[in-house]
Amino acid sequence: MLKFTLKRLGYMLVVLFIVVTITFFLVHSIPGDPITAMVQDLPEETRTVYLARYGFDQPLGVQYVRFIKACLCGNLGESLRYPGRKVIDIVRNYAPVSGVIGGLSLAIGFTIGILCGILAALNRNKWPDKLIMVIAILGTTIPTFVTAAVLQYLLTVTWPIFPTTGWGQAKHIVLPVLCMCVGPVATYARYMRSSVLDTVNQDYILTAEAKGVSQFRIVTRHIFRNSFLPCITMICSSIAGIFSGSFIIESIFAIPGLGKYFISAINDRDYSVVLGLNIIFTGIYILAMLLCDILMALTDPRIRYSNDR
Amino acid sequence: MSELLKVENLSVSFLSYAGEVRAVRDVSFHVDARETLALVGESGCGKTVTSKSIMRLLGRTTGVIQPGSHIYYKGEDILAMDKKRLSQIRGSEISMIFQDSMTSLNPTMTVGAQITENIRTHARVSRADALRRAEELLRMVEIPNPHERLRNYPHQLSGGMRQRAMIAIALAMDPSLLIADEPTTALDVTIQAQLLDLLRGLKDRLGMSIILVTHDLGIVSDFADRVQVMYAGRIVERGTVEEIFQNPRHPYTWALLRSIPGMAPDRKSRLYSLHGTPPDLLLPLEHCPFAARCEYCMPICKKQPPAETVLSDTHGAACWLLHPNAPRVEIPRGIGGVNRD
Incomplete structure (x- = not known):
């Protein structure tokens, strides 16, 4: 298992490096320079000074080497728009906020979704199944901003239980988390349902029944683990999405999260912030993949043993 | 020998969009201890x-054991047992x-x-x-x-x-x-x-x-020890291994025996194969189910299902050829007691 993890970590570094490189060149292939993009009609002299200050006057190769060096030292650059604001600090300040909301909603959404999926599959074509599937379809089709607006209206205007917007107290967490877990509940319920239906028809379930194993134990010991497997791949991308946050939710509820920051950095053409955040997101995504691989290996012996050798 | 399992009038149907597929039709048999x-x-x-019906393992399929069926295990009806x-x-x-x-x-x-x-x-x-x-x-x-x-x-x-x-x-x-x-x-x-x-x-x-x-x-x-030959949801012939292999009486059993490689009369000949396909189990089959594929089919075979003719305590076959008025038909060459190697 250790060897497996180390090997995966090695691959990860390679992937990270490639992504960083591609992003760097993509960002720099945008026509025009960042200074002009931000401030038009700048006198030529001022422009040259600014370009020199950020090193944009150097050949691309030199800029790239300098950038990679800085990355290795843990310096992901600083904002062009707001001088002195470092990418690392942005992450440090706003990632935890996104993390709390995203993490909570994913954990809740995932758990409820999986349970609903199992419930639906075991009651196939009966009312619990139909009810859950209708909710799941609504959950996937109704956009979050609609859910958010409706929830805000109901729970802050009609019944004033929670505050509309804001951040800092526990009561602020409820509404955004509620909005954000609708998606995962719907997705995982549908996915788990089809996965369970698939497992239920496997021969080994018949074997278990022929052993006289109780229905409850068949579900917990035989069906759950084997159906859970395909869902793991899906958690991976969800985990990665936690920190990038949800721009929409963060905007609606006025939450100082990373998602909002990322979008505003793009709108501001704050290249170094975009680049820096992208590296962070890539890193998190790759870590999530590793977590997935480990989870998969723990759940499925076939993967575990084929990778050990 | 004591009777361990007794299956009585077992009928199983599968409900499909096309109708009721009668997979098992009024089958009765028993299994002795050992x-x-x-x-x-x-x-x-x-x-x-x-x-599968014996263990009631049809649960997740659309198969339904029809009322009137009984499966007694040591005298206790499995079909009436609680979970x-x-x-x-x-x-x-x-x-x-x-x-x-x-x-x-x-x-x-x-x-x-x-x-x-x-x-x-x-x-x-x-x-x-x-x-x-x-x-x-x-x-x-x-x-x-x-x-x-x-x-x-x-x-x-x-x-x-x-x-x-x-x-x-x-x-x-x-x-x-x-x-x-x-x-x-x-x-x-x-x-x-x-x-x-x-x-x-x-x-x-x-x-x-x-x-x-x-x-x-x-x-x-x-x-x-004993063999039961099934066809289209029915038992067409039953008997001890000796009876089935030495003295088979149902044309379907003959066809099965002739299809075993190495039991053909001489080894160079083509392996026998039975033409046609089994009947559609959606049909009521109010006649001998094997009639359409049988070499010895008579007019009666397509009108009425044959009852089982008891040949010995252990041997029975459901075929009109065993009726006293039916023409005598020889067991095909290559199978049965005389020619068996």
Whole structure:
């Protein structure tokens, strides 16, 4: 298992490096320079000074080497728009906020979704199944901003239980988390349902029944683990999405999260912030993949043993 | 011999969009203690459905056992049992092994866990004791290094070994009846022979009865005590192995026997094959179901179903040819007692 993890970590570094490189060149292939993009009609002299200050006057190769060096030292650059604001600090300040909301909603959404999926599959074509599937379809089709607006209206205007917007107290967490877990509940319920239906028809379930194993134990010991497997791949991308946050939710509820920051950095053409955040997101995504691989290996012996050798 | 299992008027239907598929039609038979009964027939003849019905394992399919059917196990009607009693019987009194051991074992559980699961479902024993028993069982089914194998997952075992593990699971609680649904079909011929030897040995040692479901008459001849030939959901001929192989009376049995490689009159000739396909089980079949494919078909065969003609205490066949007024027909050359090598 250790060897497996180390090997995966090695691959990860390679992937990270490639992504960083591609992003760097993509960002720099945008026509025009960042200074002009931000401030038009700048006198030529001022422009040259600014370009020199950020090193944009150097050949691309030199800029790239300098950038990679800085990355290795843990310096992901600083904002062009707001001088002195470092990418690392942005992450440090706003990632935890996104993390709390995203993490909570994913954990809740995932758990409820999986349970609903199992419930639906075991009651196939009966009312619990139909009810859950209708909710799941609504959950996937109704956009979050609609859910958010409706929830805000109901729970802050009609019944004033929670505050509309804001951040800092526990009561602020409820509404955004509620909005954000609708998606995962719907997705995982549908996915788990089809996965369970698939497992239920496997021969080994018949074997278990022929052993006289109780229905409850068949579900917990035989069906759950084997159906859970395909869902793991899906958690991976969800985990990665936690920190990038949800721009929409963060905007609606006025939450100082990373998602909002990322979008505003793009709108501001704050290249170094975009680049820096992208590296962070890539890193998190790759870590999530590793977590997935480990989870998969723990759940499925076939993967575990084929990778050990 | 005492009667262990008695199936009476078993009918099973599957409900499909096209209508009611009557897979098993009014089948009655019994299994004595310590005997091996073979259910033989081609795909879709109802042999597997019959065997699954005995353990009421049709649950997740659309199969419904029709009212009026009875399956008595030691005098107790399985079809009338509540869930709790049924779980007690399953796996401990009656066990089942399936065709494909790759898919019949849970890929995410160790072999040991799958055996002990059966033990601990039916008996209050500690995990350690159950594991010890599991190891003993693996040794009994002749798996080398049983101790190490307990920790293996199914994908780490070969096909033959997996099927042995299946047998170990099935025999964990010393069942009185083992239902083997095509246990060797997925294996190659050498492994087949080894496995059948093992099963035969275990059967004698443990004193259980076996219902062997197969389409392969070749393995029946030296494995079973009695044979029942099924066709289109009915039993068309029943008898001891000697009666079925020496003196078969139903044209369908003849066709099955002639289809065994190596039993043809001379080995250079083409292997016999029965033309046509079995009838659509959606049809009511108010006549002999085999009539359309039978070489000896008479007008009556397409009008009325034949009743079973009793030939001896153990031998019976449902065919109009056995009617006193029917023309005498010789058993085809190459099969039956006279020509059998």
